[in-house]
Amino acid sequence: xxxxxxxxxxxxxxxxxxxxxxxxxxxxxxxxxxxxxxxxxxxxxxxxxxxxxxxxxxxxxxxxxxxxxxxxxxxxxxxxxxxxxxxxxxxxxxxxxxxxxxxxxxxxxxxxxxxxxxxxxxxxxxxxxxxxxxxxxxxxxxxxxxxxxxxxxxxxxxxxxxxxxxxxxxxxxxxxxxxxxxxxxxxxxxxxxxxxxxxxxxxxxxxxxxxxxxxxxxxxxxxxxxxxxxxxxxxx
Numbered sequence: 001x002x003x004x005x006x007x008x009x010x011x012x013x014x015x016x017x018x019x020x021x022x023x024x025x026x027x028x029x030x031x032x033x034x035x036x037x038x039x040x041x042x043x044x045x046x047x048x049x050x051x052x053x054x055x056x057x058x059x060x061x062x063x064x065x066x067x068x069x070x071x072x073x074x075x076x077x078x079x080x081x082x083x084x085x086x087x088x089x090x091x092x093x094x095x096x097x098x099x100x101x102x103x104x105x106x107x108x109x110x111x112x113x114x115x116x117x118x119x120x121x122x123x124x125x126x127x128x129x130x131x132x133x134x135x136x137x138x139x140x141x142x143x144x145x146x147x148x149x150x151x152x153x154x155x156x157x158x159x160x161x162x163x164x165x166x167x168x169x170x171x172x173x174x175x176x177x178x179x180x181x182x183x184x185x186x187x188x189x190x191x192x193x194x195x196x197x198x199x200x201x202x203x204x205x206x207x208x209x210x211x212x213x214x215x216x217x218x219x220x221x222x223x224x225x226x227x228x229x230x231x232x233x234x235x236x
Contacts, residue, residue, distance in 0.1 A: 122147055
């Protein structure tokens with residue numbers, strides 16, 4: 001937009017006034033007079049807080065894309081580990097359903113399910129869940145199931161369990177987590193869904209029984225949740 005000469009002159013005059021005000025305000029003698037006053041000190045703190053907020057906002061905007069890219073890469077890796085690539089030809093991250101899970105104690109009131117499809121037919125599902133009562137805090141996991149409810153894979157996404165003991169639930173530390181593969185609610189009884197110390201079939205760790213116990217219990221609850229919504233999930 002082109003400004004007429006009179007408007008341009010008014011703007012230039014205002015800018016000159018502001019520049020003169022700032023110049024006078026920053027004069028050492030004026031600053032020395034203002035420095036002891038509470039209003040001045042409060043204003044300085046507020047100015048620094050505003051500057052910090054602006055810098056944080058700029059940093060967040062500049063890194064948001066990179067952070068999201070890393071999250072997408074981590075999710076893709078997790079999905080690939082628990083659902084064989086041969087079972088689907090779609091983009092699992094884009095093909096989802098979100099269903100209530102508040103009654104199953106798997107870490108969330110609603111759970112997003114990633115649907116694996118081949119030629120348009122659901123062949124498997126995958127979802128994140130949690131054992132909220134791990135020894136040192138929640139144990140976050142992800143599980144893949146075929147359409148009949150058989151476990152294709154389980155992986156631990158994050159935990160705070162004791163290093164050298166409870167961290168054996170990680171596939172990088174032991175093959176314990178692989179013992180879920182092939183099991184379901186149909187081929188194991190409810191009492192078998194427990195560690196051996198409790199009469200079940202899954203191993204516990206020496207000195208760290210709580211971690212595998214809670215992981216097994218959460219996986220069992222995840223299977224129960226899937227069973228309750230199986231028809232909806234495999235025929236969306």
